Amino acid sequence: MxxxxxxxxxxxxxxxxxxxxxxxxxxxxxxxxxxxxxxxxxxxxxxxxxxxxxxxxxxxxxxxxxxxxxxxxxxxxxxxxxxxxxxxxxxxxxxxxxxxxxxxxxxxxxxxxxxxxxxxxxxxxxxPLAGLAAFQALTKVMEVKAGETVLVHAAAGGVGSIAVQLAAHLGARVIGTASEYNHDYLRSLGAEPVTYGEGLAERVQELAPEGLDATLDTIGGQTMKTSADLLTPEGRQVSIADPEVVRYGGLYYFVRPDPHDLTRLSELADEGVVSxxxxxxxxxxxxxxxxxxxxxxxxxxxxxxxxxxxxxxxxxxxxx
The missing domain is CATH 3.90.180.10 (Medium-chain alcohol dehydrogenases, catalytic domain)
Structure with missing residues (x-):
C-alpha cells in the first residue's frame, strides 16, 4: 500500500x-x-x-x-x-x-x-487527538466547572479551538489567546479573545481582575509562567506541550486513547457542541x-x- x-x-x-x-x-x-x-x-x-x-x-x-x-x-x-x-x-x-x-x-x-x-x-x-487532549485536560485533570474562568492558550489552534467549545459547554467563562486575525473566530466559538505576546498578563488581568480558575497551555515556554501568575490561589494549570510546567505548580498531561471519551466527543459533535x-x-x-x-x-x-x-x-x- x-x-x-x-x-x-x-x-x-x-x-x-x-x-x-x-x-x-x-x-x-x-x-x-x-x-x-x-x-x-x-x-x-x-x-x-x-x-x-x-x-x-x-x-x-x-x-x-x-x-x-x-x-x-x-x-x-x-x-x-x-x-x-x-x-x-x-x-x-x-x-x-x-x-x-x-x-x-x-x-x-x-x-x-x-x-x-x-x-x-x-x-x-x-x-480525535485534539478533542481528547482538550476533553481530558478540562474534565478529568482540571475538572472545570460552570462559573469558572478558564484561559486557553493558542485558542484558534487544533486543541485550543475544541477546548474553547468544550469549556463554554461546561458553563465556564473562556478567555482565549490568539492573533487579532482570529479574534472573530474565537468569539464565534464562545471565547473572549486577547492578543498574545508582550503585555498579555495585563490584558488578561483587565478581563479577569480576580484571577483565573484554570489555564490550558498548548504552547509551553514563557506562557506557563504568565499563566501561573494569573491564577487564583486554588487555580489549576495544565500543559499538554511542555513538562516544565511542573516548575510553575502545574501538571503536564499526555493525551491517551480512550474509546469512551472519543465516543462522547463524537456525540458532542453530532449535538452541534463541537465543530x-x-x-x-x-x-x-x-x-x-x-x-x-x-x-x-x-x-x-x-x-x-x-x-x-x-x-x-x-x-x-x-x-x-
Missing part, C-alpha cells in the same frame, strides 16, 4: 511517499480504509526524535496518529465494529511504526469510536508539506491529509 514513512529521524525531507508493507490485522485490531488523517505537532516531534526516550521507533515508521475512515475488516476478537462502519481514531500505540498517513491502518479497538454523522471525513479526522475547522487539505503524497506548514504553528484549526481514491483493500486471509 501507499504511505508516508520515514526510516530515520530528521526534518520533513526524511518523509517518503511510496510502498510499505500491508498492515496485519490482529485479533483486537480493525483494518480501516483511511479517508483522511489530520496533522498534529506530535507528528513532526516524533519524526525529529523528540519522543525517542518514551517510544521505540520500528523503522520504517508510517507517520500520523489521527484518522477517519471505513472499516474493511474487523479482527477475530472484535465485536464492536463491522465492515462498512465509519470510524475515527487516535491510533497511538506504545511504539512508532504503523501510523495513519497511509491507505490503510490496522487500528486497535481501544483507539476507535464511530465517526460523527455531522462531520465530513476531513473534519472528523481532526477530532472542527479544517484550514487546508493536502493529498497523501504532499504530507511532508502539510507537516512543514503545521510546524510553523500559525494554523487556524486543523491541517488534514485527504485520501480520495484509495486502492482496493488487501486480500487478507482469516486469522481464525
Amino acid at each position: 501507499k504511505a508516508i514513512s520515514y526510516s530515520r529521524y530528521g526534518g520533513p525531507e526524511v518523509l517518503e511517499y511510496g510502498e510499505v508493507r500491508d498492515p496485519k490485522v490482529g485479533p483486537d485490531t480493525v483494518l480501516v480504509k483511511v479517508r483522511a488523517a489530520a496533522v498534529n505537532p506530535v507528528d513532526w516531534k516524533c519524526r525529529e526524535g523528540h519522543l525517542d526516550s518514551i517510544l521505540d521507533a520500528v523503522f520504517p515508521v508510517v507517520t500520523g496518529w489521527d484518522v477517519s475512515g471505513v472499516v474493511v475488516q474487523p479482527g477475530a476478537s472484535v465485536t464492536e465494529f463491522a465492515v462498512g462502519d465509519e470510524v475515527i481514531g487516535y491510533v497511538r500505540e506504545d511504539f512508532l511504526s504503523r501510523g495513519t498517513f497511509a491507505e490503510y491502518v490496522a487500528a486497535p479497538v481501544r483507539t476507535l469510536a464511530r465517526k460523527p454523522r455531522n462531520l465530513s471525513f476531513e473534519e472528523a479526522a481532526g477530532l 472542527v475547522h479544517v484550514s487546508q487539505t493536502f493529498p497523501l503524497e504532499r504530507a511532508a508539506e502539510a507537516q512543514r506548514l503545521n510546524q510553523e504553528g500559525r494554523t487556524r484549526g486543523k491541517i488534514v491529509v485527504k485520501l480520495d481514491r484509495p486502492e482496493p483493500a488487501p486480500d487478507y486471509e482469516s486469522a481464525l
Whole structure:
C-alpha cells in the first residue's frame, strides 16, 4: 500500500511517499480504509526524535496518529465494529511504526469510536487527538466547572479551538489567546479573545481582575509562567506541550486513547457542541508539506491529509 514513512529521524525531507508493507490485522485490531488523517505537532516531534526516550521507533515508521475512515475488516476478537462502519481514531500505540498517513491502518479497538454523522471525513479526522487532549485536560485533570474562568492558550489552534467549545459547554467563562486575525473566530466559538505576546498578563488581568480558575497551555515556554501568575490561589494549570510546567505548580498531561471519551466527543459533535475547522487539505503524497506548514504553528484549526481514491483493500486471509 501507499504511505508516508520515514526510516530515520530528521526534518520533513526524511518523509517518503511510496510502498510499505500491508498492515496485519490482529485479533483486537480493525483494518480501516483511511479517508483522511489530520496533522498534529506530535507528528513532526516524533519524526525529529523528540519522543525517542518514551517510544521505540520500528523503522520504517508510517507517520500520523489521527484518522477517519471505513472499516474493511474487523479482527477475530472484535465485536464492536463491522465492515462498512465509519470510524475515527487516535491510533497511538506504545511504539512508532504503523501510523495513519497511509491507505490503510490496522487500528486497535481501544483507539476507535464511530465517526460523527455531522462531520465530513476531513473534519472528523481532526477530532480525535485534539478533542481528547482538550476533553481530558478540562474534565478529568482540571475538572472545570460552570462559573469558572478558564484561559486557553493558542485558542484558534487544533486543541485550543475544541477546548474553547468544550469549556463554554461546561458553563465556564473562556478567555482565549490568539492573533487579532482570529479574534472573530474565537468569539464565534464562545471565547473572549486577547492578543498574545508582550503585555498579555495585563490584558488578561483587565478581563479577569480576580484571577483565573484554570489555564490550558498548548504552547509551553514563557506562557506557563504568565499563566501561573494569573491564577487564583486554588487555580489549576495544565500543559499538554511542555513538562516544565511542573516548575510553575502545574501538571503536564499526555493525551491517551480512550474509546469512551472519543465516543462522547463524537456525540458532542453530532449535538452541534463541537465543530472542527479544517484550514487546508493536502493529498497523501504532499504530507511532508502539510507537516512543514503545521510546524510553523500559525494554523487556524486543523491541517488534514485527504485520501480520495484509495486502492482496493488487501486480500487478507482469516486469522481464525
